[in-house]
Amino acid sequence: MIESRSLGSKIFDIFNHTFLLLVGLVSLLPFVYIVVTSFSATSDLIPKSFTTEAYQYIFSADTFTKSLLVSIFVTLVGTFVQLALSCLMAYSLSHTQLPGRSFFLMMVLITMLFSGGMIPTYFVVQQTGLLNSLWALIIPNAISAFYLIILKNFFQSIPNELKESAKIDGAHELTVLFRIVLPLSLPALAAFGLFYAVGIWNQYFNAILYISDPALYPVQVILRQLIILSSGAIGDSTSIETIPYHGQAIQMAVIVVATLPIIILYPFLQKHFAKGVLLGSVKG
Amino acid sequence: MSQVITKGVLQTETVATEPIVATKKPLAVRIWKERWLYLFMLPGLLYFIIYKYVPMWGMLMAFKNYQPHLGLWASEWVGFRHFQRFFTEPEFGMLLKNTVIIAVLDLLIFFPVTIILALMLNEIRKSVYKRTIQTFVYVPHFLSWVVVVGIFYIIFGTEGGIINAILEKLGIGTIDFLTDPEWFRPMIVLQMVWKDAGWGTVIFLAALAGVDSNLYEAASMDGASRWRQLWHVTLPSIRSVIVILLILRLGNFLDLGFEQIFLMVNALNREVGEVFDTYVYRVGMQQGQFSYSAAVGLFKSAVAFVLVLGANWLAKKFGEEGVY
Numbered sequence: 026m027i028e029s030r031s032l033g034s035k036i037f038d039i040f041n042h043t044f045l046l047l048v049g050l051v052s053l054l055p056f057v058y059i060v061v062t063s064f065s066a067t068s069d070l071i072p073k074s075f076t077t078e079a080y081q082y083i084f085s086a087d088t089f090t091k092s093l094l095v096s097i098f099v100t101l102v103g104t105f106v107q108l109a110l111s112c113l114m115a116y117s118l119s120h121t122q123l124p125g126r127s128f129f130l131m132m133v134l135i136t137m138l139f140s141g142g143m144i145p146t147y148f149v150v151q152q153t154g155l156l157n158s159l160w161a162l163i164i165p166n167a168i169s170a171f172y173l174i175i176l177k178n179f180f181q182s183i184p185n186e187l188k189e190s191a192k193i194d195g196a197h198e199l200t201v202l203f204r205i206v207l208p209l210s211l212p213a214l215a216a217f218g219l220f221y222a223v224g225i226w227n228q229y230f231n232a233i234l235y236i237s238d239p240a241l242y243p244v245q246v247i248l249r250q251l252i253i254l255s256s257g258a259i260g261d262s263t264s265i266e267t268i269p270y271h272g273q274a275i276q277m278a279v280i281v282v283a284t285l286p287i288i289i290l291y292p293f294l295q296k297h298f299a300k301g302v303l304l305g306s307v308k309g
Numbered sequence: 310m311s312q313v314i315t316k317g318v319l320q321t322e323t324v325a326t327e328p329i330v331a332t333k334k335p336l337a338v339r340i341w342k343e344r345w346l347y348l349f350m351l352p353g354l355l356y357f358i359i360y361k362y363v364p365m366w367g368m369l370m371a372f373k374n375y376q377p378h379l380g381l382w383a384s385e386w387v388g389f390r391h392f393q394r395f396f397t398e399p400e401f402g403m404l405l406k407n408t409v410i411i412a413v414l415d416l417l418i419f420f421p422v423t424i425i426l427a428l429m430l431n432e433i434r435k436s437v438y439k440r441t442i443q444t445f446v447y448v449p450h451f452l453s454w455v456v457v458v459g460i461f462y463i464i465f466g467t468e469g470g471i472i473n474a475i476l477e478k479l480g481i482g483t484i485d486f487l488t489d490p491e492w493f494r495p496m497i498v499l500q501m502v503w504k505d506a507g508w509g510t511v512i513f514l515a516a517l518a519g520v521d522s523n524l525y526e527a528a529s530m531d532g533a534s535r536w537r538q539l540w541h542v543t544l545p546s547i548r549s550v551i552v553i554l555l556i557l558r559l560g561n562f563l564d565l566g567f568e569q570i571f572l573m574v575n576a577l578n579r580e581v582g583e584v585f586d587t588y589v590y591r592v593g594m595q596q597g598q599f600s601y602s603a604a605v606g607l608f609k610s611a612v613a614f615v616l617v618l619g620a621n622w623l624a625k626k627f628g629e630e631g632v633y
Contacts, residue, residue, distance in 0.1 A: 048426065122343075142607065
C-alpha cells in the first residue's frame with residue numbers, strides 16, 4: 026500500500042513533515058532563546074560570550090531565594106496532601122457497593138459545573154484562617170474533581186477479586202489500599218502527583234489573592250513583579266534598573282530558574298501521563 | 310459470579326457473628342460494614358463542602374449588603390440592587406464585549422488550530438518523528454502563565470525585544486505589542502495557541518487512534534484520495550469528540566485564561582482587555598465592594614451556564630450525543 030502512494034500523497038507528506046517540524050521548533054525556540062541569552066553578557070541578538078553573572082546575581086538576592094524556598098516547600102507538602110486526600114476519597118468511591126456512593130459522586134461532579142466564584146471563596150479562605158499562610162496555596166485547591174474521577178475509574182479497573190480475597194484473609198481496608206491498590210496504581214499516582222506538583226508550582230493568582238506578606242510570596246509572584254511590572258526590586262536595596270549591565274539577562278535567568286523544576290520533571294511527566302491518564306480517562 | 314459468592318460469604322459471616330446487628334435495617338448494617346471507607350472519604354468530603362459548597366452558599370451575598378463584621382446572615386437584604394447597578398454601569402457593555410470577543414476568538418482560532426494540528430500529527434506514520442514533535446509541542450503547556458507572559462514581554466518588548474529589533478532592521482519600526490490596544494487580542498490568542506494548542510491535541514489523537522483502520526482500507530479500495538479519506542472517514546469519526554470538547558470549552562467560556570488576561574491587562578489596554586473576572590478582582594478585592602462584585606461574578610456564572618445548556622441543546626438537535 027505504501028509503495029503505491031501517489032505523487033500528491035508524497036508531496037502532502039513532505040509538506041506535513043516540514044510544517045510540523047516548524048511547529049515543533051516554534052514551540053521550543055522562545056524558551057531556548059531565553060535560556061541561551063540568560064547566559065549572555067551582552068544584549069545582542071546573537072549571544073557572543075558566556076557568563077553566569079545573572080544567575081549569581083539572582084541567587085545573591087534574598088527575596089528571590091526566599092521565594093524559591095517557599096515554592097519548593099509548598100510544592101512538596103502540597104503534592105503529598107493533595108495526592109493523599111485524592112487517593113483516600115477515590116478509593117472509597119471506587120467501591121460500587123458503598124451506600125450513598127452515587128450521591129457523593131454527584132456532589133463531586135456538581136463542583137465541576139458550578140463554583141462560588143472569587144469573592145465568596147475568598148471569604149471562606151479568610152474564615153478558615155488560611156489568609157497569609159502557605160496553606161492558602163495548598164488547601165483551597167486540595168482535590169481536583171477531574172483527577173479524582175479518573176483516579177476512581179483507575180482504582181475501579183483493578184480486579185475486585187484481588188481486594189476481596191485479601192479481605193477474606195483478614196486484611197484491613199488500609200492494608201488493601203496500601204498493599205494492593207496503590208502499588209498497582211503507581212503509573213496513575215505518578216502522573217497525578219506530577220500534575221499536582223506542576224499546578225502548585227505554577228499557581229500565581231491564589232498567591233496574590235490570599236497572601237499579602239512579601240516574605241511568603243512564591244516564585245511566580247516575584248517573577249511577575251520583575252518582568253511584567255518591571256518595578257519590583259529583587260534585592261533588598263538595589264532595584265534591577267540600577268544594575269550596571271542589562272536587566273534583561275536577570276529577568277531571563279529568573280524565568281529559567283522558575284521553570285527548571287518543570288523542565289526536570291518533564292521527561293517523567295511525558296512517560297507517565299500517557300500510561301496513567303489516558304488509561305484512566307479513555308477507557309476502551 | 311465469584312463476586313456474588315464472596316459477598317454472600319461475607320454477609321453470612323456478619324449474620325453469624327453479630328446476630329443483633331443483623332436484625333436492624335440492612336442499610337445500617339451495610340453502612341457500618343463500610344465505616345472505614347467513610348472515614349477515608351471524610352477529609353475529601355470536608356474539603357468539597359468547605360471550599361466548594363460553602364462559597365456557593367456564600368453567593369447569597371450578591372443579594373445582600375455584605376458587611377464582613379456582621380457576617381452573611383446578619384447583613385441586610387437588598388434584592389437585585391447590585392445587579393441593576395451593574396447593568397446600568399457604563400462599563401457593562403465594554404466588559405460583555407471584551408469577554409465575548411476573546412472567547413469567540415478562542416473558539417474560532419484556537420479550537421480549529423488544535424484539530425488541524427492533531428490531524429496533521431495523525432498523518433505521520435513514523436512514530437519516532439511523531440513522538441518527538443509531540444514532546445516539543447506539549448512543553449509550553451507546563452509553563453506557568455507568568456512565565457509565558459514573561460517570555461512574551463521579553464521577546465515582544467520595545468526595549469531589547471528580539472521581534473522589535475528585527476522589525477527595526479527591516480525598516481518597519483517598533484510596534485508596542487504589549488501596550489497598544491490594537492495588539493491586545495492578537496497577543497492573547499497567540500499566547501493561547503503557543504501554550505495550549507499542542508496539548509489540546511492529546512485527546513483528539515487518542516480519539517483518532519481509535520478509528521477503525523478497516524474504514525481507511527475500504528475507502529482507499531474505493532479509490533479515495535487522502536483528502537477524501539480525511540473528509541469522509543477521519544472527521545466523521547471524531548465528530549462527537551469535537552462536539553463534546555466544544556461544549557465543555559463553552560462551559561469555561563467566561564473563565565478562559567483569566568490569569569493570562571489579568572497578567573496582560575495594563576492601564577493602556579484596559580478598554581479592550583478588561584473582562585468580567587478582572588473587573589471582579591479590581592472592584593471586589595481592591596476596592597472592597599464585595600457584594601457588588603459577587604453579583605458580577607454570579608452574572609458571569611449564569612451566562613456561562615446558559616451557554617453550556619444552549620450548546621448542549623444545539624448539539625442534540627444536530628443529532629450528537631451532548632455531554633448529558
